[in-house]
Structures are given as C-alpha cells and as structure tokens.
Amino acid sequence: MDMTEFLRAMAAAAAKETLPRFRAAGVVSNKFDAGFDPVTEADREAERVIRELIRAEYPGDGILGEEHGTENGGSDRVWVIDPIDGTRAFISGIPLWGTLVGLTVGGRAVCGMMSQPFTGELYFATGDGAFYEGPGGSRRLTTRRIADLSQATVFTTTPALFTGDLRVRYDRLERAARLTRYGTDCYGFAMVAAGYADIAVDAGLQSYDIVALIPIIEKAGGVVTTFEGGPAEAGGDIIAAASPELHEAAMKAIQGKI
Numbered sequence: 001m002d003m004t005e006f007l008r009a010m011a012a013a014a015a016k017e018t019l020p021r022f023r024a025a026g027v028v029s030n031k032f033d034a035g036f037d038p039v040t041e042a043d044r045e046a047e048r049v050i051r052e053l054i055r056a057e058y059p060g061d062g063i064l065g066e067e068h069g070t071e072n073g074g075s076d077r078v079w080v081i082d083p084i085d086g087t088r089a090f091i092s093g094i095p096l097w098g099t100l101v102g103l104t105v106g107g108r109a110v111c112g113m114m115s116q117p118f119t120g121e122l123y124f125a126t127g128d129g130a131f132y133e134g135p136g137g138s139r140r141l142t143t144r145r146i147a148d149l150s151q152a153t154v155f156t157t158t159p160a161l162f163t164g165d166l167r168v169r170y171d172r173l174e175r176a177a178r179l180t181r182y183g184t185d186c187y188g189f190a191m192v193a194a195g196y197a198d199i200a201v202d203a204g205l206q207s208y209d210i211v212a213l214i215p216i217i218e219k220a221g222g223v224v225t226t227f228e229g230g231p232a233e234a235g236g237d238i239i240a241a242a243s244p245e246l247h248e249a250a251m252k253a254i255q256g257k258i
Helices: 003-021 041-057 087-091 165-176 185-194 213-219 244-254
Strands: 028-030 038-040 062-065 069-071 077-085 098-105 108-116 121-126 129-134 137-140 153-156 179-182 199-205 223-226 236-241
Touching: 003 041, 003 077, 003 098, 003 108, 003 121, 038 041, 038 087, 041 062, 041 077, 041 098, 077 087, 077 185, 098 185, 098 213, 108 185, 108 213, 121 185, 121 213, 129 213, 153 165, 153 185, 165 199, 165 244, 185 199, 185 213, 185 236, 213 223, 223 244, 236 244
Parallel strands: 062 077, 153 179, 153 199
Antiparallel strands: 028 038, 062 069, 077 098, 098 108, 108 121, 121 129, 129 137, 199 236, 223 236
C-alpha cells in the first residue's frame, strides 16, 4: 500500500486499542520509582499493533517505540512510535493526546502522522505535503504566516517542564507573545501545522515525542529545531514555529536578544 494508506492503517489499528480504554477505568502504572510517568494498557497495546503492521509491510525497517524498545536498530530507515503522546491527558479524560508514528531515513524525519481518534482527526505528512482528515473534511495543511512575535499564540504542555536557566529562556518567549495556552502535548504542535497556533515549545522531549511531528510542521511551512537551533529528531528542548521569520524572532526572544 502507498504511504498515505499505511499511515491511515496504523492510525486505525491504534484507535481500536486506545478508544475503548479512553475514559474507562483502566490500570495506570508508574514507570518511575520517584515522580510520576504513567503508562497504561492502551499505550502498550497500541504500540504492539503498530509494530505488527510495520513488520508486515516493511520487514527490514528499524522500529523505536516508547513502550517496547528498539528493533533492527542498524537500519537506515527507522519508524519512531509514541502510541499515546499525552498519557497524563489520556488518564485524565482530556482529548489532548495523540498517537504519533514517524519515519526517519538516515536520521532525518521524512513522514509522520498524529492521530486523535476521539475527535476523529488525522494530521499527516508524506512526500506530497502535509494534510488533515477529520470533521469538516480534508485539506492541505498550511501554517499561519506571521512574523511578529507580539501577535503570536504559543502552546506548551506546562511551564513546569522548563527549569533553571531554561525557565528564564521560556519566560522571555511567553512575555513576548500575545497569548499562551497550556496542556497541549502533541496537539499543540499539530495546531501549528494547521494554522491555529504559531509556536509550540516543550522541554526534555524524547525522539518519539517529536519525530512524527517534524515533517507535518515542515511540509505545512513551519520550522522545527532545538532551542539551540539544531535538528530536532533526537529530541531535547524543542521549538516549532509557523514560519522561518517567526522562528528567528522566537529564537531571539529565547536568547534574550530582544
């Protein structure tokens, strides 16, 4: 099947595992001895079925998933999976979570999807561009083309993720923007691609938190880097902006240059 159909197939398979468990009384485990990093049966089962599809369609490809580790790690092509990005939102009954699957080739993110099955939305990117399918129909994704940071809407999961000097840098960005909203996880990054937000930032991301989102945002016209301006595929402190001009302005704010 072509790549678009394959992304849809993975989204549908994952939804069969996540939706019946959403807003249901399921067991929540904690990955940490100190602190709280939740994981559910829905996380594990959604990743399992995605892996099965990848093995069947692309048996030589590598797989990196949050819940089940690495397979074929030496492959030039690696599928990167976060079965539920926003597990805290998931267990709280809030539909600001999504299933992320991205493909890297030579370490570069080339296609990806973010599926939110409760709202019936699929955001995805292939070599042909970035697209939305869901309520209201289907359309090509295009970022909002603003360059003035004072007019920007910024999304982040929580400022609490930014600590020490990193919090100082984040606060500069928030003060410079028009509006900031919290609690968004992957959904905030999708909103940048969709043209409803202008900047999304999060700290301490893993590769599986961001790889799927990079091509969606870039093919919609945006820019995704680390706070230092480098590639985002390996994760870290990440900023996505709707345009190169806005990204430049946001980086200046973060660096205290404006």
